[in-house]
Amino acid sequence: xxxxxxxxxxxxxxxxxxxxxxxxxxxxxxxxxxxxxxxxxxxxxxxxxxxxxxxxxxxxxxxxxxxxxxxxxxxxxxxxxxxxxxxxxxxxxxxxxxxxxxxxxxxxxxxxxxxxxxxxxxxxxxxxxxxxxxxxxxxxxxxxxxxxxxxxxxxxxxxxxxxxxxxxxxxxxxxxxxxxxxxxxxxxxxxxxxxxxxxxxxxxxx
Amino acid sequence: xxxxxxxxxxxxxxxxxxxxxxxxxxxxxxxxxxxxxxxxxxxxxxxxxxxxxxxxxxxxxxxxxxxxxxxxxxxxxxxxxxxxxxxxxxxxxxxxxxxxxxxxxxxxxxxxxxxxxxxxxxxxxxxxxxxxxxxxxxxxxxxxxxxxxxxxxxxxxxxxxxxxxxxxxxxxxxxxxxxxxxxxxxxxxxxxxxxxxxxxxxxxxxxxxxxxxxxxxxxxxxxxxxxxxxxxxxxxxxxxxxxxxxxxxxxxxxxxxxx
Numbered sequence: 001x002x003x004x005x006x007x008x009x010x011x012x013x014x015x016x017x018x019x020x021x022x023x024x025x026x027x028x029x030x031x032x033x034x035x036x037x038x039x040x041x042x043x044x045x046x047x048x049x050x051x052x053x054x055x056x057x058x059x060x061x062x063x064x065x066x067x068x069x070x071x072x073x074x075x076x077x078x079x080x081x082x083x084x085x086x087x088x089x090x091x092x093x094x095x096x097x098x099x100x101x102x103x104x105x106x107x108x109x110x111x112x113x114x115x116x117x118x119x120x121x122x123x124x125x126x127x128x129x130x131x132x133x134x135x136x137x138x139x140x141x142x143x144x145x146x147x148x149x150x151x152x153x154x155x156x157x158x159x160x161x162x163x164x165x166x167x168x169x170x171x172x173x174x175x176x177x178x179x180x181x182x183x184x185x186x187x188x189x190x191x192x193x194x195x196x197x198x199x200x201x202x203x204x205x206x
Numbered sequence: 207x208x209x210x211x212x213x214x215x216x217x218x219x220x221x222x223x224x225x226x227x228x229x230x231x232x233x234x235x236x237x238x239x240x241x242x243x244x245x246x247x248x249x250x251x252x253x254x255x256x257x258x259x260x261x262x263x264x265x266x267x268x269x270x271x272x273x274x275x276x277x278x279x280x281x282x283x284x285x286x287x288x289x290x291x292x293x294x295x296x297x298x299x300x301x302x303x304x305x306x307x308x309x310x311x312x313x314x315x316x317x318x319x320x321x322x323x324x325x326x327x328x329x330x331x332x333x334x335x336x337x338x339x340x341x342x343x344x345x346x347x348x349x350x351x352x353x354x355x356x357x358x359x360x361x362x363x364x365x366x367x368x369x370x371x372x373x374x375x376x377x378x379x380x381x382x383x384x385x386x387x388x389x390x391x392x393x394x395x396x397x398x399x400x401x402x403x404x405x406x407x408x409x410x411x412x413x414x415x416x417x418x419x420x421x422x423x424x425x426x427x428x429x430x431x432x433x434x435x436x437x438x439x440x441x442x443x444x445x446x447x448x449x450x451x452x453x454x455x456x457x458x459x460x461x462x463x464x465x
Contacts, residue, residue: 010327013302017276046327114409114432116329116378120209120251120462138464140209142282144329144378163208185282185304187246187465 002026002198003038005065007055009045009080018184022195032060040198041068044184045080046144049089049104052080053096062097069099069176074202076131076194077178082149082171085178091147100173102151113164118144123159123169123181130203131177131196132158132170139189141181143169148180175202209462210426211251211433212450213411214440216241218287219258221267225441239274245440246279248447249465253279254307254381254435257287265294269301276302286334286381295322299330307381309334310354313361313368316375323376332411333377337365337398338385350398357385365398366405373406380406381435383413391417391438399429411435419445419453426459 002019004012004026012028019026019042026042027034035041043065045052056062069075077085084096089104096104107115120140125132148167151157158177159170169180177197183190217224222236242253255275257268265288272285285298286307295306306326312319312333322331338357342349350365369380382402384395394415403410412431416422422434439445451461 010330013300014276014280014304017302018280021278021280046329109407113407114208115407116409117208118329118379118409119211119432121207136464140462140464143208144282185280187281189465191280 001038002040002042003035004028004042004044005035005061006030007045007052007059007061009047009052009055012044014182015042015044015078015184018191018194019198022191022198024198030059030061032064035061035064036067038068038073041065041073041075042078043075043081043085043178044078047080048091049080049084049096049147050092050094052084053094056084056097065097066099069174072175072202074197074200075176076197077176078184079145079180079182082178082180083147085176086149086151089147099176100151100156100171101153102149102156104147105150106147107145107167108164110164116144116146117163120186121161121163121169121181123161125159125170127158129158129170129172129177130200131172131193133196134192135189141169141179141183141186141190143181145180149178207460208432209251209460210431210454211411212422212447212461213252213254213433213435214245214250214447215254215256215413215435215437217256217258217437218268218271220264221271224258225437238271239278242275242279242283245447246281249451249462250281250447251462252281252433253283255283255285255303257285259288269297272298272301272303284332286332290318292318292321292325295326295330299326305330305332305379307332307334309336312372313352313354313363316371319372319375319377323378328376328378331377332379332381333369333372334381334383335365335368335372336383336385337395339395339398348401350401353385366401369402369406373408377408379409379411381411381413383435384415387415388413390415393417393421394425394429394431394434396424396429399425399431403430403432409433419450422450423454423457423459426454427457
């Protein structure tokens with residue numbers, strides 16, 4: 001059972017719809033017990049890290065996520081879900097889930113650089129990973145964010161993107177993979193990533 | 207590097223598009239879902255559905271369009287036209303739109319921007335602005351005034367001020383339409399677009415006046431727009447999305463070329 005975690009962080013319907021288009025019947029749930037029974041977990045979301053963490057905790061979803069991560073269940077984080085898997089966020093200094101070591105940082109603010117980073121951009125994939133197979137040269141993905149995940153260990157950075165700075169746009173370790181961009185809004189190549197994730201056994205990058 | 211976006215606008219009335227003759231072979235002319243799907247496959251970066259349905263009791267038809275679009279189109283799309291309340295926003299977003307655009311409702315009640323940003327996130331809230339050039343003066347120092355009702359009603363608001371106020375209130379993006387250029391197909395209003403884009407840190411979509419790929423190149427360079435909205439250029443078959451993107455690419459403008 002593929003579970004999409006509902007923690008009141010933005011519109012989850014587009015993730016659900018894209019998985020349905022791939023022939024999957026995902027279950028959107030706010031319940032920790034259901035997450036713990038999942039065979040695969042999608043962790044999407046937009047919004048602020050602090051508020052999201054508060055909701056996750058109030059529903060016991062923080063421990064549920066730590067539980068499924070420890071058990072090797074494949075997890076896909078998207079956008080905010082790629083940020084709060086780290087230990088903490090610069091956004092309101094919020095403590096986060098700590099599934100991977102590192103922090104979420106703000107994109108630089110300077111004249112002429114539009115924030116949020118909104119639109120299509122390339123990802124330079126730095127490591128072979130089953131979830132990012134089959135993507136052509138020049139593929140672009142849809143971003144909308146002002147913060148980005150910055151893992152402490154460079155080995156956890158799977159892909160990078162440029163907007164003012166080079167920042168990690170795909171991260172992962174073990175059975176967890178996460179994208180700062182929105183695969184569900186990134187056309188055919190985004191769907192390819194979701195399809196790859198649905199077939200992934202959770203064995204990490206190498 | 208962030209690509210400049212090519213955004214196609216579909217006007218929808220009572221669930222049918224009001225422009226477009228090129229889809230004669232295999233697409234139902236006038237079906238917004240079929241047209242959107244075609245543009246998606248042809249490499250459009252984003253879509254805007256502008257609901258010009260007059261009566262509010264037919265709004266459910268638009269929600270149904272949004273739901274059907276969302277089930278088969280996997281790029282961002284927004285819905286504008288007649289969005290007046292948080293409930294209007296919620297209905298459109300839950301049906302699967304990525305963003306909602308507020309225009310005259312925001313001028314009349316600016317709090318809707320802040321409330322929408324709070325409830326749904328700034329990234330969902332597009333501030334649509336219709337702007338007309340006027341003589342610069344004490345009330346309108348930039349010489350550009352915000353108007354509503356298709357340009358018929360001047361609001362006494364300076365466009366530059368309103369753009370910055372919209373950003374402050376929590377809009378995630380601005381869709382800037384020049385009433386003077388709209389429908390002329392003689393080019394975007396470059397000065398207006400540049401001063402607004404420089405005055406805010408959020409992305410600005412230029413709208414009104416597109417007739418040739420050169421017009422898009424101008425507004426994305428000299429006009430400093432982050433995205434360009436087009437309609438008739440593609441609806442009547444004068445250009446394909448690929449024609450336009452190839453031209454922009456040759457001009458050194460970053461665009462998404464693989465889809």
